[in-house]
Structures are given as C-alpha cells and as structure tokens.
Amino acid sequence: MAGPQAHEKRPLSPHLQVWRWHVTMATSIFHRASGVALYLGAMVLTAWVVALASGPSAYTDFMSFLMSPLCLLILFGITAAACYHLANGIRHLAWDAGKGFDPKVSTATGWATIIAGGVGAVVVFALAFLA
Amino acid sequence: MNHSLRTPLSRARGLGSAKHGVGHFIQQRATAIFLAVLLPWFALSVLLGTDGSYDSVVGWMRHPLNAAGTALLVLTGLFHMRLGMQVVIEDYITGAVARTVSLLANTAIPAILAVIAILSVAKVFVGA
Numbered sequence: 001m002a003g004p005q006a007h008e009k010r011p012l013s014p015h016l017q018v019w020r021w022h023v024t025m026a027t028s029i030f031h032r033a034s035g036v037a038l039y040l041g042a043m044v045l046t047a048w049v050v051a052l053a054s055g056p057s058a059y060t061d062f063m064s065f066l067m068s069p070l071c072l073l074i075l076f077g078i079t080a081a082a083c084y085h086l087a088n089g090i091r092h093l094a095w096d097a098g099k100g101f102d103p104k105v106s107t108a109t110g111w112a113t114i115i116a117g118g119v120g121a122v123v124v125f126a127l128a129f130l131a
Numbered sequence: 132m133n134h135s136l137r138t139p140l141s142r143a144r145g146l147g148s149a150k151h152g153v154g155h156f157i158q159q160r161a162t163a164i165f166l167a168v169l170l171p172w173f174a175l176s177v178l179l180g181t182d183g184s185y186d187s188v189v190g191w192m193r194h195p196l197n198a199a200g201t202a203l204l205v206l207t208g209l210f211h212m213r214l215g216m217q218v219v220i221e222d223y224i225t226g227a228v229a230r231t232v233s234l235l236a237n238t239a240i241p242a243i244l245a246v247i248a249i250l251s252v253a254k255v256f257v258g259a
Contacts (some may be wrong), residue, residue, distance in 0.1 A: 053251035127178040
C-alpha cells in the first residue's frame with residue numbers, strides 16, 4: 001500500500017522539469033501566475049477606494065505613494081497581468097465554446113494574448129500619464 | 132454483486148468528487164464574462180473621465196452608474212479571484228492543515244476586501 005510519503009513525492013503538474021517550453025504551455029502558466037498577481041491588484045484597488053473615502057489628504061498621500069518608482073513598476077506589472085488575463089480569459093471562453101483548439105490557431109492566439117498583455121499595459125499607462 | 136468500481140480502500144479514504152465542480156466551473160466563467168466588460172469600462176472611464184485628482188475622482192464616483200459599476204466590479208472580481216485561487220491552492224498545497232488554512236484565508240480575504248471596498252464606495256457616493 002502506498003503511504004502518504006510516496007504520494008507526496010510524485011511530481012506536480014505541469015512537469016516543468018520534463019516539458020519543452022512552448023507557447024500554449026507558457027500561456028497556461030501565465031494565466032495562473034497573472035491571476036495570482038491580480039490578488040495584489042484587488043488589494044491595491046481596495047486601498048485606492050479606501051483612500052478616496054478617507055478624504056483629500058489621505059487620497060493625495062496614497063497617490064503620491066503609488067507614483068514612487070517601485071510602486072509604478074509593480075503597478076505596470078499588475079496592469080500587464082490584468083490585460084493578459086483578460087485576453088487569455090477570452091481565449092479560454094472560446095475554448096469552452098469548442099473553438100480555437102487547432103494547434104496553429106491556439107499557437108497564434110497564444111502569442112496574441114502575450115502581446116495584448118504588454119501592449120495593453122503600455123496603452124493604459126499612456127492614457128494615465130500622457131492624455 | 133458489488134457494482135461499484137471503487138476499491139474498499141478508496142471508499143474508506145472518502146476522497147473524490149465533492150459534487151460542486153460544475154457549479155464552480157460555471158461561476159468562474161459567468162463572472163469572467165461580466166469582468167470582461169466591467170474591468171475595461173472601469174479603467175477607461177476613470178482614465179478618460181477624470182484627471183486623477185481627488186475632486187475629479189470623487190465627482191466621478193458620485194454618479195450613480197459609476198458607483199454601481201465600481202461596486203459590481205469589486206464584488207464580481209473578488210468572487211472570480213476566490214474561485215481561481217481556490218483551484219491553485221487545491222492543486223499545489225498538499226498538507227491537510229496548510230490547505231485548510233489557505234482555503235479559509237482565501238474565503239476571508241476576499242470577504243474582508245469586499246466589505247471594505249463597498250463601504251468606501253458607498254461613503255464617497257453619499258458624500259458622507
């Protein structure tokens with residue numbers, strides 16, 4: 001009988017040590033990673049509405065904190081994660097409808113979601129700081 | 132004759148489907164569809180409709196549709212986030228205690244964030 005120790009030593013999906021990286025695998029891993037990153041994004045959004053509800057000086061302090069270089073870098077990461085997760089989420093919804101499973105199509109849409117994440121974040125930052 | 136394909140050991144362990152998988156699957160996707168509309172609307176509306184200053188953002192949030200949309204975004208997003216993180220925890224955290232604590236935290240954190248965010252949106256909306 002297999003004991004708990006034997007069970008716990010089994011490799012976990014997605015077997016990073018034996019798989020050759022390819023784009024459809026990367027998009028799946030990025031979808032999880034970006035979703036986990038958006039946990040932090042939800043906390044930032046909540047902190048933002050709390051600051052807004054706490055009055056002008058609290059809001060101004062919070063916004064100047066967000067505009068520090070480290071926070072801007074983290075914000076850019078969260079924005080890219082949101083854009084990517086949104087684009088790849090739509091790809092997942094298409095899959096749920098049974099469409100887009102062809103290897104060529106899923107590779108192309110995979111690259112498209114990665115590009116959408118980066119371009120989307122640049123567009124959001126351009127709207128925030130240039131418009 | 133025993134028609135079950137499960138072994139006696141498997142039955143004794145009592146693991147397997149919790150019978151909630153389909154509901155989880157549908158909720159994840161239903162919230163995803165709402166978020167695919169709410170998140171771009173929120174980002175574009177705040178970025179294009181305000182200059183980021185306190186007065187302009189408060190003015191934006193005092194509009195009923197903007198306050199309602201923000202509240203819906205927060206609730207739908209936190210619900211979707213909890214479902215997603217639940218799967219990650221169930222996949223990667225194997226210890227019984229660590230898994231239980233993580234799953235409880237994954238219920239508590241979105242609930243706490245939801246209450247804080249909704250009260251804050253409501254406060255700005257009514258101008259208290």
